[in-house]
Amino acid sequence: MEIVVFLLFALLALASAVVVVSHRNPVYSVMSLVVTLLSLAALFVLLGAPLLAALQVLVYTGAILVLFLFVIMLLNVGRETPSGGTGRGQKIGALVTAAAFGLVVISLLWGRFVGIEMPALTVEYVALKPLARTLLSKYLLVFEMAGLLLLAAVIAATVLARKVGKSRGETV
């Protein structure tokens, strides 16, 4: 049963990921990335991390991808025009990626995790309380720094995307 659910969402994630990188219209790319991220959230639930799945849906598909859609519509990015053939850089990129994937697959299939089944889920593994306790005690400093990072990102995004007024007398 678990295998069926895994296969369903894995295939869904792979298919929509291919659409993300291959579609010419960025709006369709964002929409299929939504499908990919939602199926990854389902896999997180399967792996016993329901909090991460919820955050994945809220933060990624709810906030980040909406931001992407907003910017695409703001910039009015249309369909990509065909460039007429593949460039040299594209061929090299595709080859490097394929070779890297082959290496990873080989190292996984002969690696130490072969034949290991995922351990059964336990109550304390899925529970929220130990996770929250770790986050706010052992990683308290990192947690605060993540907050600072987000604040800095908000300020930077505001400064970068701001329209420079005429009082400055120059454009960025």
Next chain:
Amino acid sequence: MTGVPATWYLLLSAALFCIGAAGALTRRNGITIFLSIELMLNSVNLSIVAYARIASASGSLLASLDGKVLVLFVLAVAAAEAAVGLALFIAVYRNRREIDINRLNLMRW
């Protein structure tokens, strides 16, 4: 109940990462490249969660919690990166009226 082998999750993560990398290396539209990078970030998240589950077999709950916390921080950094990156795209578009990275070669050596 038959469980899912650990390798399958790692293979799926590797496949998603390589699809994203191929997209980031071969596309010309800046937004699509950015989307591919988000895809790569998420595939790494999947493998971190899978490794955390594997680590929970050895009885150390703390080790697997570390993995989950790491994913939380990756999410935070991804949100910050998306905000700044999209603002950069807006700034570039305002000056150049395009985000085709083949023609944005001002910093090329």
